[in-house]
Amino acid sequence: MSEITPDLVRHLGVLARIQLSEEEISRLTGQLDAIVDNIAKVSEVATPDVPATSHPIPLQNVARPDEVGDMLTPEQTLQNAPDAADGRFRVTAILGEEQ
Known part of the structure; x- marks a missing residue:
């Protein structure tokens, strides 16, 4: 069963203040659902005896x-x-400083 629904994507768009077309909502529903499924698969493999690594x-x-x-x-x-001047590199003044 899909966790991501078009209504949820619409709601997330409102929260993010992003105006989404129906085509974008349809596309994002599938993409976000695939992401959630992949995270669930990784969570199944990640066990307490495997340390988290970056x-x-x-x-x-x-x-x-x-x-x-x-x-x-x-x-x-x-x-x-x-x-150069006085044993130093001479550069153009910045931020309105005088030379």
Whole structure:
């Protein structure tokens, strides 16, 4: 027996303030019913001894450790900058700030 009826879809449309045509109501009734059926099938398989997961494999942080290495000098850093002043990048002011 179908849980989703056209009247329920109409009601959900009213609650969501979405104007639905009869064609959309008919189409959504079938689609929503299929979704509810699929959720019921998953619920049958999901048992308390199976932990809920968001990913099929465990995730872990794979960042490398921080190590001090060769660094650029301020001159090397700014050598290709379109505009620089006082050892800094010079950029256009934003949000009405003065330059």
